[in-house]
Amino acid sequence: MAPSHEVSTETLQQALVTSLMRVLAQPDDPEAAREADTAVRALETRLAPGPERRR
Amino acid sequence: MSATATDAxxxxxxxxxxxxxxxxAFLALNRGNDTFTLPGTDGVVVYRRTGRYAVQFGGPFAPDDSYGPLLDGFRAHVTGQGLHLVGVQLQHGDARAYARRGFTVNQIGASWALPLKDFTLRGTPFMQLRxxxxxxxxxxxxIQEAARPEDWYARLRAVDAAWLGAKGEHVRELEFLVGEVGGDAQAHRRLFVGTIEDQVVAYLSYSPVHGARPGWLHDLSRRVPGGSPGLMEALNAHAIGVFQSEGTPWLHFGFTPFTGLRDTAELPGHSPAFQWLMHYLWEHGEALYPARTQLAYKLKWGAREMIPEYVAFDGQASPAAFVHIFRACNAL
Structure with missing residues (x-):
C-alpha cells in the first residue's frame, strides 16, 4: 500500500474491513492480527482531530 | 493467587x-465460564479463555472497595499468563473505570429495556403485534409457565435441535453472552412454554435482573421452524401480563452488538477507527451478527430505553481481540 498520507480515508477503511475478515477466517494467526492492528493505527491517524487531511 | 468462585x-x-x-449480569452463571477472585475480597470476575485471549464478561461484580483491586488483580493475572484481556458488555461505570486504567474503551452496542408499569399492547403501534x-x-x-422446568428439558432440547437444524449445518449454538436453560441456575429463572396439540412449539426463558431497573431479562428463546407465526410474540405477551400482575418494573431485552451507537456515548480516549468499524458493522455486518433483525424484534415491543454497552481493550483497539469475543461465544 502507498504511504498512508497518499491514501484516501475510504481505502484505509476498506483495509480495516479486509483485515478484520482475515482475522475472522484465521483468529489465531498472529500475522493477521498484526496486519489488522496496523490497519487500525493507520485509520486512527487519519481520523484523529488535526489539520485538514486527505479524505 | 486466584480462586474459583462457586455458583453461590x-x-x-x-x-x-x-x-x-x-x-x-445473570449470564455470569452460565456453565463454562471461568471466574477470578482474590482471597479475602468480595466480588468476582467472570471470563472465558479463547486462544491467547481472556474475554471478560462485564466488569467485576464487586463492591466499590473491591472493584479496583479485583480488576487490577485480574489484569495482572491475565498478563502473567501471556494472554490479552478484552472486556465486553461493560456498562458505563465499568467503561470509565477501565478507561482510567488506560484501556481503550469503545461503545460496542447497547441493551434495550421496556418499562412495564404503563405498558399496554393497545393502540396502532402494536396492531401488527396483536x-x-x-x-x-x-x-x-x-402457554404455561413451567412450574418444574426439569420436566420439560427433553422436549425443549427437541425444539433446540429442530431450530438449529433449520439454520444450516454450519450454524453453531451460541454461548457465553446468551442465556441458558437448566443447571443449578434454573431455580432463579422463569420458563414459559408454548404447546399446540400438546407438542412443544416454542419456549422463552427469563433471567432475573437486579439493581436500579429490576425485572426480568428476555433471555433464551427458541421455536420450531415453520408452523404458526406469532409464537414468540404470544409467549412474551403472556409473560408480560404475568410480570405486570406481579408489579415487575422492567422487561429487559438484552444486548445487541452494533446497535444504539451514539457519538455522545463514547468516552474520551476511545478509538475513532474502531468506532467507525462498529458503525460499518451496523450497516453491513449481518453475516457476522444479525443486529438489525434482533433490534427490530426488541423495538416492536417498544423497548426504547437504550443502555450503551462497551468493549475494553488492554492497549490499542484490536480487531483480533474483538474477533475472540465472538469466538468465546462459539460463533466462530
Missing amino acids: QILRAVARYTGAQNPS NKISRALRNGLM
Whole structure:
C-alpha cells in the first residue's frame, strides 16, 4: 500500500474491513492480527482531530 | 493467587453488587465460564479463555472497595499468563473505570429495556403485534409457565435441535453472552412454554435482573421452524401480563452488538477507527451478527430505553481481540 498520507480515508477503511475478515477466517494467526492492528493505527491517524487531511 | 468462585458466590455477587447496573449480569452463571477472585475480597470476575485471549464478561461484580483491586488483580493475572484481556458488555461505570486504567474503551452496542408499569399492547403501534399473537392463539397455542422446568428439558432440547437444524449445518449454538436453560441456575429463572396439540412449539426463558431497573431479562428463546407465526410474540405477551400482575418494573431485552451507537456515548480516549468499524458493522455486518433483525424484534415491543454497552481493550483497539469475543461465544 502507498504511504498512508497518499491514501484516501475510504481505502484505509476498506483495509480495516479486509483485515478484520482475515482475522475472522484465521483468529489465531498472529500475522493477521498484526496486519489488522496496523490497519487500525493507520485509520486512527487519519481520523484523529488535526489539520485538514486527505479524505 | 486466584480462586474459583462457586455458583453461590457468583449469584450473590450479581444480585448484591449491582453498581454497574448490568442488565445481563445473570449470564455470569452460565456453565463454562471461568471466574477470578482474590482471597479475602468480595466480588468476582467472570471470563472465558479463547486462544491467547481472556474475554471478560462485564466488569467485576464487586463492591466499590473491591472493584479496583479485583480488576487490577485480574489484569495482572491475565498478563502473567501471556494472554490479552478484552472486556465486553461493560456498562458505563465499568467503561470509565477501565478507561482510567488506560484501556481503550469503545461503545460496542447497547441493551434495550421496556418499562412495564404503563405498558399496554393497545393502540396502532402494536396492531401488527396483536395480529400475530391472535393468529398464534387461533392456531391452538397454549402457554404455561413451567412450574418444574426439569420436566420439560427433553422436549425443549427437541425444539433446540429442530431450530438449529433449520439454520444450516454450519450454524453453531451460541454461548457465553446468551442465556441458558437448566443447571443449578434454573431455580432463579422463569420458563414459559408454548404447546399446540400438546407438542412443544416454542419456549422463552427469563433471567432475573437486579439493581436500579429490576425485572426480568428476555433471555433464551427458541421455536420450531415453520408452523404458526406469532409464537414468540404470544409467549412474551403472556409473560408480560404475568410480570405486570406481579408489579415487575422492567422487561429487559438484552444486548445487541452494533446497535444504539451514539457519538455522545463514547468516552474520551476511545478509538475513532474502531468506532467507525462498529458503525460499518451496523450497516453491513449481518453475516457476522444479525443486529438489525434482533433490534427490530426488541423495538416492536417498544423497548426504547437504550443502555450503551462497551468493549475494553488492554492497549490499542484490536480487531483480533474483538474477533475472540465472538469466538468465546462459539460463533466462530
